[in-house]
Amino acid sequence: MTHHPSISESGLGSWHQAPAIVGATIDAIDTPALIIELDALERNLAEVHAVIQTAGIAVRAHAKAHKCPDIALRQMHAGASGICVQKASEAEPFIEVGIKNILITNQVVGARKVERVARLAAHAHMGLCVDNIVQVHQIGVAARRHGVAIDVYIEIDVGHRRCGTSSPETAVELAQAIATYSPALVFAGLQAYHGSAQHMRAPADRALAIAAACSRVKEMIAALNKAGFSVDNVTGGGTGTYALEAESGVYTEVQPGSYVLMDNDYPKNTLDEDVPELKNTLYALCTVISVCPTHAVLDGGLKSFAVDSGLPRIVVPGWTVTSLSDEHTTIVSEPGTPPLKVGDKVKLIPGHCDPTVNLHDWLIAVRNGKVEELWPVSARGAMF
């Protein structure tokens, strides 16, 4: 009887392993893969933190953009006071590497979810947002049962029109409800994120939007002060507006996320002259798998790139992305462009960094054309 090796004996079943090895050249990376240009990441990180820290306020880097503890540790090393996440489960891999100050910039609703936050609060200084009394009671009961203290931020709508209350009366009621759970719940301040302002192209439009946000924040603070509540922290802001919140005199902390990666959307913003231009750090590497007279085809598609902010942009001169399907990207060239051949590797800039990273298990950190580190996207799929 012949011995047939099992799948695991033969080294198969292992595609979750990193698609590269340290020290190899970029051409040796299996594709489709996401690569991070370390020089650009380090420059973006230093420049954005300098702007915010020079203004005298805190950077709480948003980890939803990268979901990667290796990047979060670099952000902490560069002076971040803590990180933000968007889901309770997303906090876990960051706590595991020792990051102890985490704000969930979102409502957390449901028994299993508040239970998760209360358990995490035994390991890290945890905060979350509320905009409804139901949330306060759910998290208050869980925090009491676990004997922990959780920071609660009242989320206010400063123009994004997603979550958050726009009523000062509601904000006061929320603060009063939070107080009834003291010391298990601590009223920590206001979450005041203007998401849609991040992608306004003109500096004047962004400045107007953040000025209006600051007015809303002040109105809320006045109502809360009048009701006897001090507001110690105002947090918000992102890669598109961080310099405005930093200089506002109203925000105490900003939450940039995309700045360490960038994508094909953010560079479309026109910048104020005193704001540093950030470089694209995140690229997708693909292989040409088919060449036809009219077009060529790459080996990554909708399962490797998020397209909610547009198609990825190929960085090979003369070539343009025309469409994506599940595992294919079709590209065409201008007349006179040198042809690509089957097996060529090409770089693309994803349309939107956050949901693109969430499709991958690994980020390949490269410098000078060589793989320097392999970073797991540990919070990939942490949607609970």
Place this chain on the structure above:
Amino acid sequence: MTHHPSISESGLGSWHQAPAIVGATIDAIDTPALIIELDALERNLAEVHAVIQTAGIAVRAHAKAHKCPDIALRQMHAGASGICVQKASEAEPFIEVGIKNILITNQVVGARKVERVARLAAHAHMGLCVDNIVQVHQIGVAARRHGVAIDVYIEIDVGHRRCGTSSPETAVELAQAIATYSPALVFAGLQAYHGSAQHMRAPADRALAIAAACSRVKEMIAALNKAGFSVDNVTGGGTGTYALEAESGVYTEVQPGSYVLMDNDYPKNTLDEDVPELKNTLYALCTVISVCPTHAVLDGGLKSFAVDSGLPRIVVPGWTVTSLSDEHTTIVSEPGTPPLKVGDKVKLIPGHCDPTVNLHDWLIAVRNGKVEELWPVSARGAMF
């Protein structure tokens, strides 16, 4: 010194566990989660296989739609001759559950990838597609080195204008190149998939497209026959056109994938009267996390739903999805619609099933409102 429990001791770090338990009601499922209505899945499966098998040809179910071995085993049990995958690594979890006949309906380019296919061929009857001589040499060398035989299908462009040759001369050259690697490579037939025809809304348009595809196939077969090659298999087709390929007299095998799940796009096709109407099987379950005077917000967004074929559709009467961000879906209601409250759970139909499933680690199989089985999406992220 106080003992602080580690993350793992306290049961944290575990969000990859299924967000439900068998026997629970749907309301007890943690969100956002994908649920599968088992009755609908079983009906779709039986009806599509009946149409194809009645026509006397084979069903090779496409597993890229679901990436889930539990579903593939049901497809095999319902008479599928094998499965298709779109990537070499995607085959592995299906081989691990004993599925032994797998066609990669794609070009496989690169040393690490052809090595993977050659290793898999020691465990399963493997096939792949080629449209370029470079691919034939890469896979031929790997198959010889591993002492395995691999089926090779020549992919032809039958109107989709993605991969595939449209030149009979190229097809003959490819068959000749494949023959030089005999017995390591076996020329198995033609891959002739008309992807864009799947989503043509009018039956007449789909019929014309597949009739044209059949003409292209016959032209290729004639050229190959003339050069001394017999063409034993012609494979292609999908959920939008499977009945046309089944009745064509040209195709020997069809490759439907989405039929077991369906999404918000396929029901927009008008059906021929003799083609069974398929039910939506796949739903996303979300929780209402915020309620404002003008809108409400759900706890799943771009990291839970693919939006390349449009926004998800909420199935609560009077409510409409207006926008998604990373972890939020905003919904609005018509005047007079009963309000939703924080904590309510709602169902949505994703715009495009394939890339949506690829965002999730689990499918929750439900029947009569109860969780019946928990299915891992084992090939999630298998993009290599």
